[in-house]
Amino acid sequence: MSFRKGDYVVLHTTEEAKKYDGTIQQCDSDEFQCGQGEILYTAVKLKGLPGNYDVRYLQRVKINEFLKDMFRTNRVKPETVEMQEYILELLSKNKNGMYSKDILRKAREERGFYYSNITVLMKRIMQEHPEIKKPYNGFYIIDKGE
The missing domain is CATH 2.30.30 (SH3 type barrels.)
Structure with missing residues (x-):
């Protein structure tokens, strides 16, 4: 060498x-x-x-x-992981699904989370949790496959 x-x-x-x-x-x-x-x-x-x-x-x-x-792209910050877990928990509690604006509002009110682009965040969550579905624009629901 x-x-x-x-x-x-x-x-x-x-x-x-x-x-x-x-x-x-x-x-x-x-x-x-x-x-x-x-x-x-x-x-x-x-x-x-x-x-x-x-x-x-x-x-x-x-x-x-x-x-x-x-300088690898798409690093996930710890606060983003925490917010993802919170959103998964939130969708689990709301069996009828939620609109993205309501997810953001609850995240801000209850946990002080702020995320500028909910669509990107939700796509990332849906990649990790395929049970989360987006049946129509801005609406998310956990589909248990029943």
């Missing part, structure tokens, strides 16, 4: 590593042999930092994988 110019790394296990404490650095060179005589080691240069850095004290960071995970 050799380091190449452009790779992202973090320093570890050295005094220098404490100074940069987990900061991601970018390699400014490919690996090369450094030192003289019997004290030879493989090193790289790091962008914006002086000197050469022994590769034994560098850990590669898979920045693309990190960023993909970090």
Whole structure:
């Protein structure tokens, strides 16, 4: 596993590593042999930092994988999960179904929940709970399949 110019790394296990404490650095060179005589080691240069850095004290960071995970779309916030559970409970209590405007009103009044796009929220809930049906526009009901 050799380091190449452009790779992202973090320093570890050295005094220098404490100074940069987990900061991601970018390699400014490919690996090369450094030192003289019997004290030879493989090193790289790091962008914006002086000197050469022994590769034994560098850990590669898979920045693309990190960023993909970090900026993954459709993450569900804990408050959204809580609101989904509340709506499921609400629909279970109202056997005849409910209009989305009534769901929103009750969620605001009883729990202080606010959601700007009820349609998106209800689609997400219906994906997880196929028993919830939308027989017509803005109306939701739990269909037990009876």
